[in-house]
Amino acid sequence: MTTLMQERPEDGPAIEALIDTAFGPERFSKTVYKFRDGVPPVPELCFVAYDHSKLVGSLRFWPILIGGHVEAILLGPLAVDPRRRAEGIGAALMWHGLAEAQRKGHRIVILVGDFDYYVKFGFRREPCDRLELPGWVDRKRFLARALVPGAVDNLSGMIGKWLPAEERARGVA
Numbered sequence: 001m002t003t004l005m006q007e008r009p010e011d012g013p014a015i016e017a018l019i020d021t022a023f024g025p026e027r028f029s030k031t032v033y034k035f036r037d038g039v040p041p042v043p044e045l046c047f048v049a050y051d052h053s054k055l056v057g058s059l060r061f062w063p064i065l066i067g068g069h070v071e072a073i074l075l076g077p078l079a080v081d082p083r084r085r086a087e088g089i090g091a092a093l094m095w096h097g098l099a100e101a102q103r104k105g106h107r108i109v110i111l112v113g114d115f116d117y118y119v120k121f122g123f124r125r126e127p128c129d130r131l132e133l134p135g136w137v138d139r140k141r142f143l144a145r146a147l148v149p150g151a152v153d154n155l156s157g158m159i160g161k162w163l164p165a166e167e168r169a170r171g172v173a
């Protein structure tokens with residue numbers, strides 16, 4: 001039986017190994033990793049799937065800013081153990097993560113990933129039409145989802161690394 005729970009510090013090494021298997025070391029060169037460098041994930045939005053004592057899935061979200069001030073969350077990485085795919089573990093992590101994010105008051109989720117996988121969770125391309133990323137992105141994979149009605153209508157601007165409110169107020173880049 002697979003159980004979902006919030007990530008704990010001791011899950012770290014198994015998560016890193018799983019993400020490495022799923023995405024490879026070249027993942028660090030991807031544009032979205034710029035938002036993760038030096039910024040911790042949202043702790044209450046990091047989830048793991050366990051089958052007994054074996055970690056079989058992981059989902060994390062990172063805080064980001066749109067246009068320097070609109071708070072959003074970046075979904076990913078999402079990874080499932082290759083031996084346990086197509087059993088619904090990814091979907092369970094996705095629905096749990098999105099519901100928890102909504103419950104905690106987040107409004108906008110952005111991701112760069114396979115449209116065919118994420119469309120069933122309500123992600124769309126159109127809200128990203130006037131958004132920019134600080135690097136190359138395949139626009140077919142640049143997706144957004146509202147957690148409250150209307151939250152992704154009329155989005156525009158550059159997506160950037162999250163900064164604490166006091167640094168935003170001081171205009172720290």
Ligand SMILES: CC(C)(COP(=O)(O)OP(=O)(O)OC[C@H]1O[C@@H](n2cnc3c(N)ncnc32)[C@H](O)[C@@H]1OP(=O)(O)O)[C@@H](O)C(=O)NCCC(=O)NCCS
Pocket residue numbers: 022023078079080081084085086087088089090091092112113114116117
């Ligand atoms: C993507 C991933 C998280 C899905 O996890 P999972 O537990 O196998 O997913 P689920 O069991 O919820 O869903 C399986 C379904 O999604 C489909 N699917 C899996 N990966 C897909 C992808 N990249 N694109 C489109 N569909 C995909 C499967 O074919 C399967 O379809 P079915 O329900 O019609 O049989 C997992 O395959 C993984 O870790 N992949 C490596 C990382 C990766 O490629 N991510 C791509 C998205 S960025």
